[in-house]
Amino acid sequence: MLTRLLSGDTPRSGLLTLLLVAVLISLAFAPFLFPGTKSLETAARICIFIVLVASYDLLLGYSGIVSFAHTMFFGIGAYGTALALSTSGPSYWSLTWGTLAGAFVAAVFALAIGLFSLRVKAIFFAMVTLAVASAFAVFVSQMSWLTGGEDGLNYKIPRELTPAFKLVNDKVFGVRINGKLLAYYLVFFASLTLFLVMLRIVNSPFGRTLKAVRDNAFRAEAIGYKVVWYRTTATVLSAVMAALAGSLLAIWLRYTGPATTLSMEIMIDILLMVVIGGMGTLYGAVLGATLFILAQTYLQNLMGVAAEATSAVPLVSTLVAPERWLLWLGVLFILSVYFFPSGIVGRLRAGRA
Amino acid sequence: MTERPILETRDLTIRFGGHVAVDHVSCSFDRGTLTAIVGPNGAGKTTYFNLISGQLKATGGTVALNGEDITRHSVPDRTDRGIGRAFQLTNLFPTLSVRENVRLVVQSRARKGFDLFSIAESHIELLERADHVLAEVRLIDQAEQIVSALPHGDQRKLEVALLIALGPQVLMFDEPTAGMSVDEVPVILELIRKLKADMDRTILLVEHKMDVIRSLADRIVVLHNGELVADGDPAEVIALPVVQEAYLGKAPEAA
Incomplete structure (x- = not known):
């Protein structure tokens, strides 16, 4: 039953299983285990990025396609939901059609880019996606009457998903059962479902064929496979998944802007998360996204503590000053790529006897 | 009353700039026959194969399969219609297992490639068929190994296994025994003989080893500088002076 849910793709390493179960439990019970606004924000972000990174791995790891347009698809999903909610009111109906419309537009874009450029060299495809994504980001920031430009969009979501809505008046285990909690579980279960769907896709006959196309x-x-169609389908599926992740972000943040969805910075983050976790293993997306976002969120705090503790030592305290967190994040990435070239999952799987 | 040929090329030509690699080759191949294609290096044998299976597009002339003109068809379309190819340089899926390589071919034949929501491993019949082919080429003990870690001789066997798993009407082997150890060559030759005799397939074989050609071929076609220079019964063709000169470049060897 469990194996079937995982599509027969078990972690195949004791330590990896342990880590994945730890992440799953932490995310499933995040509101109770780690109370507080910041930790709930982080948990939701991790859920959404697991989907986003996994959908990118579908392209990079399984199909061998390098794309720089993944944040564009993420953005299309987010703006689809955001625009629907801000134009036709905070109802479930607008939430649904906005999400579906976003996914649909992402699919059409991906199909067009795929058919137009997947026949040619991989580098050309990468360049086309880079150009299209940059143009799209400029387009969104210029169309301020529709998208709010650089300021983005603020909007209301259905009341049941906001903190103002109280499901139970008393606290349960010290946690208020309100709309924000419901919104978190919407994000969590949607992400879990999307992840399991992707796990099924990569282990299906189609997913196996993608690996063959990537290899040779x-x-x-x-042997009879129409390569362009396999690559294009992979691009479309990956775009739809990214768009759905974008919609989840739009619902969670109640805000959508270029900085949270379309920036090249996020694109680079996704790339790093895939590589750190391990390409071509969807479980890599789970670990890559979790570690990366935890580091991004808490490294600064951790370094603040370290700087205080070492304040007596002149050079060390300067080195670990909180404002240098990006430097250390960079060092961590270089080290992880150096020591785990096949990613964390690749390393753990190779390590098993 | 002669049967229509399975495969026919008419004035098949390809130019690379000024160089004519295959020059107006007209030739037809009948069901259940094995034709050896011989010629010195650079004679255009592999290029001729590439034109038939579609990796190269002809500059002129036509390729017809069962009377249907397939000159403009893509590689997978030709594969669908029954043209299969094993490659001279090993050309496999290196990061996947031996079994998975064969399974992918079987899966392609079963037209399951666009099945998105079932688990690949749950298609037992595909796995069984793959294992059957692996047993035939004696690779079943290496089924779990990753192809890139396989010895060269075994990779050659797998190359042949992929073509057998594909099971096309026309099978093209490009030096199937090159780089194989002496004791493995007969296994492959026996498989090719069985394909021809028991399964009534049409086989085109590029080969350098004369003893292999003598034991398998019904007919020999000689290419030289891209042109068809001789075509006929093996004993006769081998005896032709032009073949002695162009291909063997030496006096006839003792049989």
Whole structure:
């Protein structure tokens, strides 16, 4: 039953299983285990990024396609939901159609880019996606009458998903059962479902064919697979998943702007999360996203503590000053890529006897 | 009353700039026959194969399969219609297991490639078929190994296994025994013989080893500088002076 849910793709490493279960339990009970606004924000962000990073791995790891347009699809999903909610009111109906419209537009874009440019060299595809994504970001910031430009959009979501809505008047285990909690569980279960769907896709006959195309497209054609269609379908699926992740972000934040969805910075983050976790293993997305976002969120605090503790030592305290957190984040990434070239999951799986 | 040929090329030509690699080659192949294609290095044998299976597009002339003109068809379309190819340089899926390589071919034949929501491993019949082929080429003990870690001889066997798993009407082997150890060569030759005799397939074989050609071929086609220079019964063709000169470049060897 459990194996079937995981599509037969078990972690195949004791330590990896342990880590994944730890992440799952932490996210499932985050509101109770780690009370507080900041930790709930972080948990929701991790859920959403697991989906986003996994959908990128579908392209990079499983299909061998390098795309720089992934944040564009993420943004299309987020803006779809945001625009629907801000134009037709905070109802579930607008939430649903906005999400579906976002996913649909993302699919059409991906299909067009795919058919137009996946026939040619990989580098050309990467360049096309970079150009299209940059143009899209400029387009969104210029169309301020529709998208709010650089300021983005603030909007209301259905009342049941906001902190103002109280499900139970008393606290349960010291936690207020309100709309924000419901919104978190919406994000959590949607992310879990999307992740399991992707796990199924990569273990389906289609997913296996993607690996063959990645390994040797020339031979894949010679045994009868139409390579362009496989690559295009992978691009479309990955775009739809990214758009759905974007919609979840739009619902969670009640705000959508270029900085939270479309920036090249996020694109680079996604790339790093995939590589750190391990390409071509969806579980890598789970660990990559979790570690990265935890580091991004808490490294600064941690360093603040370290700086205070070492304030007596002149050089060390300067080095670990909180404002240098980006430097240390960079050092951590270089080290992790150096020591785990096949990612954390690749390393753990290779380590098993 | 002669049967229509399975495969026919007419004036098939390809130019690379000024160089004519295959020059107006017209030739037809009948069901259940094995034709050896011989010629010195650079004669255009592999290029001729590439034109038939579609990796290269002809500059002129036509390729017809069962009377249907397939000159403009893509590689997967030709594969669908029954043209299969094993490659001279090993051309496999290196990060996947031996079994998975064969399973992918079987899956392609079963047209399951766009099945998105079932678990690949749950298609037992595909796995069984893959294992059957692996047993035939004696690779079943290496089924779990990753291809890139496989010895060269085994990779050659797997190359042949992929073509057998594909099971097309026309099978093209490009030096299937090159780089194989002496004791493995007969296994592959026996498989090719069985394909021809028991399964009534049409086989095109590029080969350098004369003893292999003598034991398998019904007919020999000689290419030289891209042109078809001789075509006929093996014994006769081998005896032709032009073949002695162009291909063997030496006096006839003792049989």
